[in-house]
Amino acid sequence: MSAVRTFAEIPAALLALADAQEGLLSVQQCDRNGVDHSRRTHRVRAGLWRVAARGVVDTCPVLPGARSASDLPQRPVAPLVVTDDATAWARSREAWAAARRSRSPADRLFDHLRRRSAWAGMLAYGPDAIAVASCALACHGVEGLPVHIAPQAALPTGSRRRSKAGVRLRQFDDGMMTVAFGDRRTGVRRIASAERALAQAVPELPAMHGLAVLDSALRLEVVSRAGAARAHDHARGRRGVAARHELWDLADPRAESPLESFGRWQCIEAGVPPDTLQRPVRDRHGRLLGVGDMAWELNGGGWLVVEMDGYTWHEGDAGRARRDRDRDNDFAAAGIHVLRFDARHVREHTVGTRVRSFLG
Structure with missing residues (x-):
């Protein structure tokens, strides 16, 4: 019956350093903390660590492309x-x-x-x-x-x-x-x-x-x-x-997120750059109904407003989605047309073409 292999405990200071460096350590940092080449090699072969680059190890065993939020370091160096x-x-x-x-x-x-x-x-x-x-x-x-x-x-x-x-x-x-x-x-x-x-x-x-x-x-x-x-x-x-x-x-x-910037660039590429960003929309009594991410003034009056909906704003939040529908109805009553796009439309590169189609 084969013995179960055990691994010596990694010094707490070295683990704290890895946490600061997005899970990574240099071999020099490991050596200074008593984790020599042999110990590193054993941990890599056992699938506990990974090689990130020559001279650099990753203390997270999950491949970067397969990671989720639960795999993230707790206290990395802040931007x-x-x-x-x-x-x-x-x-x-x-x-x-x-x-x-x-x-x-x-x-x-x-x-x-x-x-x-x-x-x-x-x-x-x-x-x-x-x-x-x-x-x-x-x-x-x-x-x-x-x-x-x-x-x-x-x-x-x-x-x-x-x-x-x-x-x-x-x-x-x-x-x-x-x-x-x-x-x-x-x-x-x-x-x-x-x-x-x-x-x-x-x-x-x-x-x-x-x-x-x-x-x-x-x-x-x-x-x-x-x-x-x-x-x-x-x-x-x-x-x-x-x-x-x-x-x-x-x-x-004025672009409030990368998603808005991506959508704006696709509109520019399609030949329909927005007339303005973050346009306030008011009803006939002057009450603020909301602010549109991008807006185009239409011939004969009225506006087209494009909203870029990010993940955090709508996914799994029925209340926010309902408020957006109510706001869209308020916009329509004020003569504002609304088109909504999300990350999927950006990936499919359809924001600009749909806006251009609407503008005719």
Whole structure:
């Protein structure tokens, strides 16, 4: 009868560090805490840990693409937009409220996957590694990125080292500013400033996501209008930016979610950009009935309003759905036409075509 294999307990300090780093640990961190190569190998072979990249282990045994909200770390390092950093005083109350708003389980899972990529890049290249591009934006709390972003980092010395499997090592930009990221568990790490990260990421992202991250950065006041303009200047000359210049002109902090940005971009692509965003709708007595996400003024009077319905607003909440139906009826009585779309319509790329069909 074979003996049941047991595993030595992992030090609590190392588990706390993994929790801070979205479940990831570097082999150097493991070695310093007494978890040597042999112990790591045994845990990986037993399916308790996974290899995330060369020199990086994942303490969550579930594949990233198969994870649910129950697999998330309890206390990861928070994004910079909701921590007390040196620029916190400059953000408006509205920006802080937007950054702190309640997140759905799906959104929290996606945030984890993005910041996991950022940590994988930093841990793969040691304590001097800097998160850049989309990875840095994820650490800044900017929304609208694809769910799966490639781990990437840069080294401040312009190292000749090559990229490791699964992690891209980028050239350190001349004059790139960095900001501190981390907490007492991780120590100070460095990530590209929001301005520089936007300049690096937007030319590489699909246009729909590029617009969404610019909208989000302005809405959350991660950058100012002047900062976004400087990011545009930093991006000039980069590969892919020629097809993305218009995104900086289109960026609008009134977009309240990436879903709204995605829907707006599809309308722009279809040749029917909205006339305005967040349009108040009132009845004939001046009473506010609601605010439309996007609106078009119709020939002969009246308006078309498009509402982008996110998961957290409707799924499993009959009361909210009923209130929306009542509001749609109020809009109709006020001469407002309403079209509603959700993430499925965005995935099917039908928002713009349906709006164009309605406008005729």
